Every structure is written in C-alpha cells, then in structure tokens.
Amino acid sequence: MHSLQFTAESSSNGVVERDFTVGEVPGVLWSPASGADRAPLVLMGHGGGTHKKWPAMTGRADRLVTGCGFHVAVIDAPGHGDRPRTAHDEQEIAALYRARAAGEPEGPVVVRYNTHLAERAVPEWQATLDALQELPGIGADGPVGYFGLNMGTAIGVPLTAVEPRITAAVFGLHWPDALAETAKQITIPIEFMLQWDDEHIPRESGLALFDAFASKEKTLHANAGLHKELPRFEADSAVRFFARHLGRA
Amino acid sequence: MHSLQFTAESSSNGVVERDFTVGEVPGVLWSPASGADRAPLVLMGHGGGTHKKWPAMTGRADRLVTGCGFHVAVIDAPGHGDRPRTAHDEQEIAALYRARAAGEPEGPVVVRYNTHLAERAVPEWQATLDALQELPGIGADGPVGYFGLNMGTAIGVPLTAVEPRITAAVFGLHWPDALAETAKQITIPIEFMLQWDDEHIPRESGLALFDAFASKEKTLHANAGLHKELPRFEADSAVRFFARHLGRA
Numbered sequence: 001m002h003s004l005q006f007t008a009e010s011s012s013n014g015v016v017e018r019d020f021t022v023g024e025v026p027g028v029l030w031s032p033a034s035g036a037d038r039a040p041l042v043l044m045g046h047g048g049g050t051h052k053k054w055p056a057m058t059g060r061a062d063r064l065v066t067g068c069g070f071h072v073a074v075i076d077a078p079g080h081g082d083r084p085r086t087a088h089d090e091q092e093i094a095a096l097y098r099a100r101a102a103g104e105p106e107g108p109v110v111v112r113y114n115t116h117l118a119e120r121a122v123p124e125w126q127a128t129l130d131a132l133q134e135l136p137g138i139g140a141d142g143p144v145g146y147f148g149l150n151m152g153t154a155i156g157v158p159l160t161a162v163e164p165r166i167t168a169a170v171f172g173l174h175w176p177d178a179l180a181e182t183a184k185q186i187t188i189p190i191e192f193m194l195q196w197d198d199e200h201i202p203r204e205s206g207l208a209l210f211d212a213f214a215s216k217e218k219t220l221h222a223n224a225g226l227h228k229e230l231p232r233f234e235a236d237s238a239v240r241f242f243a244r245h246l247g248r249a
Numbered sequence: 250m251h252s253l254q255f256t257a258e259s260s261s262n263g264v265v266e267r268d269f270t271v272g273e274v275p276g277v278l279w280s281p282a283s284g285a286d287r288a289p290l291v292l293m294g295h296g297g298g299t300h301k302k303w304p305a306m307t308g309r310a311d312r313l314v315t316g317c318g319f320h321v322a323v324i325d326a327p328g329h330g331d332r333p334r335t336a337h338d339e340q341e342i343a344a345l346y347r348a349r350a351a352g353e354p355e356g357p358v359v360v361r362y363n364t365h366l367a368e369r370a371v372p373e374w375q376a377t378l379d380a381l382q383e384l385p386g387i388g389a390d391g392p393v394g395y396f397g398l399n400m401g402t403a404i405g406v407p408l409t410a411v412e413p414r415i416t417a418a419v420f421g422l423h424w425p426d427a428l429a430e431t432a433k434q435i436t437i438p439i440e441f442m443l444q445w446d447d448e449h450i451p452r453e454s455g456l457a458l459f460d461a462f463a464s465k466e467k468t469l470h471a472n473a474g475l476h477k478e479l480p481r482f483e484a485d486s487a488v489r490f491f492a493r494h495l496g497r498a
Contacts, residue, residue, distance in 0.1 A: 211445075215473065216479075218472070220472075221469070222468070224464065
C-alpha cells in the first residue's frame with residue numbers, strides 16, 4: 001500500500017489546496033481552512049481530455065468545501081493531466097479525433113476508451129481512498145461520496161459498484177453500453193444528470209443508464225440543451241445532494 | 250371585473266394569511282409579515298380532490314414566503330374546497346371512483362375531467378390575478394410564477410399558455426393527452442416533476458409532456474417512486490427555481 005505524500009500546499013478564501021501523490025498517481029485535496037474536525041469526503045472524477053484542476057473541478061470543490069465543510073479529492077485519470085500517455089492512449093485519442101473530423105459518432109470510441117481507462121482507474125481510486133482515510137481530518141469511518149460526469153461516470157460507476165465506502169453519488173452524461181449492467185448492482189442514493197438535446201448521447205441511452213441503477217433513492221435531472229450546456233445550477237444541486245446524504249448542511 | 254374582498258386575516262411565524270374572494274371564487278393569499286415593499290407573486294394550483302389550504306399548499310407557501318419574501322395565492326378549483334359541485338362534477342367523481350373500484354386505469358377519467366375543470370378555472374385565475382395585482386404589495390408589473398402538479402398542471406398549462414404575466418412555472422405529474430399541444434406554445438422557463446415508477450401515468454407519457462414544452466430553459470426532475478411519493482426536497486427545489494427566475498433570493 002502506498003501512503004499519501006503531500007507535494008505542495010496553498011490556501012485562499014477559506015480553502016486549503018494540497019497537491020499529493022499516491023504512488024504514481026497525482027491528486028489534489030481541497031479542505032476547509034478552518035477545520036480540524038473530521039469531515040465527509042467527496043471524490044470527484046474529471047471528464048475526458050481534462051484534468052484534476054479543470055475549472056469544473058475547482059468550481060465544484062469550492063462549493064463543497066466552503067458550502068458544506070467537506071474535503072474534496074480529485075486524481076488525474078490515466079493518460080490525463082500530469083500523467084504520461086501510453087501508446088494505447090495515443091491510439092484511442094487519435095481514433096477519437098478521426099471520428100470527429102469525419103463527422104462520425106464519437107460514442108463508440110469514447111465508450112471503448114473509457115471502459116479501458118476505468119479498468120486502470122478503479123484500483124488507483126481505491127488506493128487513493130485508503131491513503132486519504134489515513135489522514136486525521138478524514139478518518140476511516142467518515143462518509144464518502146463520489147461526483148463525476150462524462151468520463152467521471154465511466155470510472156465512477158464501476159468504482160462505486162465495488163467500493164462500499166461510497167454511500168452517495170452523482171453521475172451523468174454517459175452512454176449505458178458498458179455501464180448499465182454494473183449500475184444494476186448499485187443501490188446507494190444517486191443523482192443523475194442528462195442533457196435532453198445531447199448531440200452525442202441519444203436521449204433513450206441516457207434514460208436507460210439512469211433506469212439501470214437499483215437505487216431506491218435516485219433522481220434524474222434532465223435539462224434542455226446540448227452535451228456541454230449542463231446548467232451551472234446543477235453544481236449547486238449536487239452540493240445539496242451531498243449535504244443531504246453525507247450529513248452536513 | 251370583480252375586485253378582491255378580504256374575508257379573514259391571521260398571522261403566524263412571519264407569514265400573514267388572508268382569505269379572500271374574487272366574485273364567487275374563494276382564495277387565500279400568504280404574504281411576508283414584514284414586507285411593505287412590492288414582492289413577486291406565485292400562483293399555486295392544488296391537486297384533484299384537495300383544496301387551497303391542503304398541507305402541500307401551506308408547506309410550499311411557507312417556504313416561498315419565508316424563504317424568498319414572495320406572495321403566494323391559491324384559489325379553490327371548481328367543485329373543490331369551499332365551492333359547490335355541479336351535477337357534472339358529481340358524475341365525473343363517481344366515474345373516477347368506479348374506475349378505481351374496478352381496478353381500471355384512472356387516467357382517461359382524470360384527463361377528461363381535468364380538461365373540463367381547466368376550462369372553468371383559467372378565466373377564474375385570470376380574474377384573480379387581475380384583482381391581486383390591484384393590491385399595493387403586488388402591483389401590476391411585478392414578476393408572477395405558477396406552481397401546480399397533478400390537476401394543478403392540467404389547469405396551469407392552459408393558463409400559462411394564454412397568460413403572458415406568468416414568466417416561470419413548475420409543472421408535473423400529469424398525462425400529456427390534453428396538454429401537449431398547449432405546452433408547445435409555452436416558452437418560459439419550466440421545472441417539471443415526474444415520478445419514475447408512477448403507477449398511473451406511464452413513464453413515456455410523462456416524458457412526452459416534458460418534451461412538448463417549447464421552453465429553451467426547462468429541467469426535468471424524475472424521482473424513483475410511485476405517483477404520490479414525490480420527495481419533499483422537490484418543494485425546496487421549486488422554491489430555488491422561483492428565486493432564480495422571479496428575482497429574489
């Protein structure tokens with residue numbers, strides 16, 4: 001087991017940002033500047049082609065840390081951010097660009113590549129969670145949530161299915177193909193986001209993935225608009241969801 | 250034009266409750282006890298078989314008045330609450346009970362009866378809104394929202410389609426049959442609630458009504474559960490929706 005090594009620290013507006021590594025995997029942990037008490041932890045998965053400090057990540061983290069007093073951790077997915085790409089990564093990225101340039105659907109490439117990335121990322125997330133729970137401000141028995149859309153859902157669904165420490169999750173914006181069977185094993189409360197006019201993910205496909213979760217408590221938020229037009233107020237909604245389920249307001 | 254007559258007034262926990270009539274139609278207006286300034290107005294339509302002071306109405310009104318400083322008005326629908334039933338009302342209610350007792354779908358009766366009630370209720374709501382806007386705390390140019398589920402949607406959709414004063418609305422829990430064509434004329438921001446396992450309204454029917462709205466800004470909230478299991482946090486979500494669109498936080 002790798003322990004967590006902090007590599008940088010800064011602080012601003014009530015939020016402490018600490019870069020870390022767990023083995024080869026770089027991550028970032030945002031925490032309330034004020035807090036010494038234990039607080040819930042939200043793991044966030046970034047989208048394809050971005051990284052752990054992408055604006056969507058820092059924006060959501062800020063809301064969760066300052067609004068709820070939670071810790072938030074993001075790690076770079078394999079081949080993303082500060083991590084090297086394998087030859088396989090390069091091939092799949094080239095295939096995606098070719099599909100886009102040809103005006104072909106990108107779904108088949110994205111689904112295939114994300115499935116591969118999830119196989120690499122799930123054990124990394126589990127090792128990261130082990131290491132984070134060694135920190136005194138987090139601890140081994142505190143509530144843990146997961147929040148990831150797009151590729152963050154492709155990784156988060158199989159992670160949540162095998163990881164009983166995660167007790168509430170926000171997913172969305174993904175095809176069901178490689179995920180629906182796994183989603184049927186998930187029973188924790190879920191909030192799921194879908195774009196009603198998504199130009200990449202057919203409406204029926206998004207609805208099918210939401211439908212697959214076995215959770216008794218699950219909520220679909222479908223908004224008019226294209227794939228990248230998820231309204232900003234959905235980030236606030238996700239924060240309220242975690243506040244309800246992880247136990248702080 | 251009938252003016253508004255107040256018939257009773259009480260006050261509790263920062264909320265002033267005033268019963269009123271506009272012509273033959275009885276209603277209730279809830280307002281912030283503190284406010285002399287003009288504030289936005291939310292019209293709320295109650296569900297079938299209930300009335301203007303049903304707990305769902307008083308609960309939502311309390312959130313809107315104390316949380317946002319809004320006025321909230323509800324009127325008894327035709328044949329409901331303090332209003333007499335016509336012979337036609339009695340026939341339709343008997344038909345509904347017969348369908349339920351026989352284990353037949355209640356949709357056809359509810360859709361037919363609600364369509365009839367909406368024809369009677371829309372002009373009553375317009376006269377009520379005229380009269381409410383004469384009050385100095387509301388005024389003729391302030392923002393107006395509409396919030397109604399079930400029968401409140403059956404009445405609210407045709408009302409909103411003909412009433413340009415309504416600029417944001419929350420609907421849901423209804424069949425599309427008599428409403429989808431009218432919904433296509435509506436372009437204001439909409440939040441729409443649907444129960445994913447509704448035993449009366451088929452999932453596809455609920456989704457079809459949401460789809461019909463021409464609004465560029467529309468959000469579907471679909472929750473796991475039966476028709477009457479709409480989670481209580483959706484009332485808070487509706488309040489935030491109105492706070493965003495009617496202009497106060």
